[in-house]
Amino acid sequence: MKVKKITLIGLLAACLCILAPVSFPIGVIPISLATFAIYIIASLLVWHNTILVILVYIVIGAVGLPVFSGFRGGFSILLGYTGGYIFGYILMGLAISLLLKNNKNKLWMYPIAMLVGTIFCYLFGSIWYMVESNNNLASTLVVAVVPFILPDLIKIVVASYVTYILNTKTSISSTLS
Template identity: 30%
Template sequence: MTTMKLSTKDITQIGMFTALTAIGAFISIPVGPVPITLQSFFVLLSGIILGSRKAMYSQIAYLLLGLAGLPIFSNFTGGLQAVFKPSFGFLIGYIVVAYLIGKITEAKSNNTNNLILAVFIGTAVLYLIGLPYMYYILNIMLDKNLSIMQVLNMGMFMFIPGDTIKAVLTVYLGKKIKGYRGL
């Protein structure tokens, strides 16, 4: 295993995206078990800007700080009890998604299509991690007896318009910040 030596600049960038993800959680609209926030926007952008490892570290730091009790999750919550919230699976997914988007943008040519692909795959993976966790917490832990379609409605379908806007903004900003070429 190779070790990655982090410079002061790297640590600052990781910390910045940890903080941006926390700020994104504070911009929250409660609409059910999973609120609408700007967290995923900053997670997607971290993968593009920081690359795979630094983006992943920024999201691990975010998750660990929240689990340690800092009120940096949505609705100013934090602590180990967050593990039992239906939305916690999405927080776990942030780590995977940040790394994945970073890997895709590192491995492919730097163009708009690559950014679109990375953001689309990242968003799909976020749903693939977050929704089963949500289903488990709601139906097994909280005994809600919800159908798969009800969970999809609460945890995905209602978020698609906002996620589309976040994806467009992520691609636009990622392109501007990283200097990506056109299509």
């Protein structure tokens, strides 16, 4: 792996580690800026680099550094009821990167890719949440999905516009590939 790529992955993992702990408590699961960071990272990078950034973030959090929402860290967070959403970030990032691979010049594709990625994260995280909390589907959706739809849509609109501009109006896309 080239020094440039290692540096890039480290820098973007650091950005994710800085944004992800910023959260707004609304119930059992807080609204976090992690998804916003992943929308941007996955829209800028190729899929394998996106996954590396997210894996670095997960490992940093697993060893105990407070990079998960609410400035928490540790392996117990990954095994808890919100761990599925954290692991779901991998599917989210993969979906976004793959859907945008040949479509970075199409603004309309950004929100679609981010919505698909978010759905993967919601699905994986919600199944995990149901198993860990012994809740049924309806109560899981009320607690773990519905409160996040509007905030995630807002993050998607902002991230779509920002990354579209970065990818089409600057040379950042060729630099980050």
